[in-house]
Amino acid sequence: MKKLVSGLVVSGCLLLLCSGLAFAKGTAGVANTWHNLSTTGPVAGMASYATNEDEVCIFCHTPHGGNTTGPLWNRSLPGASTYTQYNSVTLSSYLQGLSASRPVNDESLLCLSCHDGTISVNHLLNTSNDIGIPETTFVMMGDPTDTHIINLGAGGPNLGTDLSDDHPISFSYDSVLGDAIYQPGGARVGQLRSVGTTVDITSALGWQGEGVRFFGADHRVECSSCHDPHVDYITNTAYRPFLIRPNTGSALCLACHNK
Numbered sequence: 199m200k201k202l203v204s205g206l207v208v209s210g211c212l213l214l215l216c217s218g219l220a221f222a223k224g225t226a227g228v229a230n231t232w233h234n235l236s237t238t239g240p241v242a243g244m245a246s247y248a249t250n251e252d253e254v255c256i257f258c259h260t261p262h263g264g265n266t267t268g269p270l271w272n273r274s275l276p277g278a279s280t281y282t283q284y285n286s287v288t289l290s291s292y293l294q295g296l297s298a299s300r301p302v303n304d305e306s307l308l309c310l311s312c313h314d315g316t317i318s319v320n321h322l323l324n325t326s327n328d329i330g331i332p333e334t335t336f337v338m339m340g341d342p343t344d345t346h347i348i349n350l351g352a353g354g355p356n357l358g359t360d361l362s363d364d365h366p367i368s369f370s371y372d373s374v375l376g377d378a379i380y381q382p383g384g385a386r387v388g389q390l391r392s393v394g395t396t397v398d399i400t401s402a403l404g405w406q407g408e409g410v411r412f413f414g415a416d417h418r419v420e421c422s423s424c425h426d427p428h429v430d431y432i433t434n435t436a437y438r439p440f441l442i443r444p445n446t447g448s449a450l451c452l453a454c455h456n457k
Contacts, residue, residue: 224437227430229254231440232355235319253326258427260324268308272322275307276314281359284366290377293369303368305413305420309427315356365424370416371402371454391456393417405453408443424450 228234237252256272264270278301285298302310312319357364371393379386394401396409403409410423424442431437436444443450 224426224429224431224434224441224443226428227433228428230430230432231428233257233427233440248320251326256322256324256326257319260322263324265323267304271308271311272324273308273311274317274321274323275304275311276316278302278304278307280316281310281314281361283361283368284364285362289366290374290379292373292377293366296369298362300368303413303418303420305418305422306367309421309425310357313355313357314359316359367420367423369419371412371419372416389456391454402454406449408449408453410450410453411442 229238232239234254235247235251235257236254237248237250238254239247258268258272259270260272261270264272265274267275279299281299281302283298283300283302285294287294311317361367374380375390375392378384380390381387391400391402391405393412394403394409396404398404399406401409403412412418412423413420422442425440426437426442427440429437429440429442431440436446441450443453445451
């Protein structure tokens with residue numbers, strides 16, 4: 199049974215990884231990143247990793263009984279309305295009109311289920327047969343007391359719930375483009391690229407052959423618009439940290455911002 203379950207987990211991970219390749223700009227290789235929290239890592243410098251779990255994908259995915267909000271997601275999601283987002287008078291009137299405490303959409307909550315520091319990285323819906331239940335039997339190096347925030351260490355990986363110093367998320371790019379300030383005669387006309395298509399190298403989706411990613415019919419901006427959780431940035435450091443495309447010369451920023 200152990201081999202069967204392990205095989206199913208591996209198969210599920212391969213399916214998820216392969217389905218993600220259509221979106222990935224860089225080479226997928228999650229085992230060679232800080233997202234490999236298993237004993238088969240760790241990558242040098244990691245603040246926390248498991249000392250008794252060798253499955254790589256299990257920290258995010260499960261083949262059975264997963265959270266259907268994400269791709270067979272193996273984690274609970276934090277509250278959607280517990281965040282404070284960036285706001286400024288320099289934003290479009292549409293963005294200024296949104297509450298800084300507006301709900302965060304599911305696509306970004308998947309990331310924040312680890313990165314806001316409120317849910318420990320070893321709190322999973324399903325654990326492997328090797329570990330069993332409860333999930334707190336995971337031993338996480340650097341976090342002997344299982345105090346959540348320590349799991350990600352200090353600095354960038356632990357964003358917290360105050361996102362006011364981070365790029366805004368969970369908003370419609372179409373609605374920003376439709377703001378009068380970006381329309382003909384507006385003070386910022388031409389400063390944002392059109393959504394376009396993946397084959398239009400002058401548009402946000404296809405900028406220089408490696409554009410950004412949008413979500414939904416209204417082209418929402420979420421964490422994964424700029425980040426790819428599976429990309430192997432160790433082999434190609436231009437994709438650090440988990441970028442959907444290299445930001446050399448601010449190329450990632452310029453995919454949307456025409457300045």
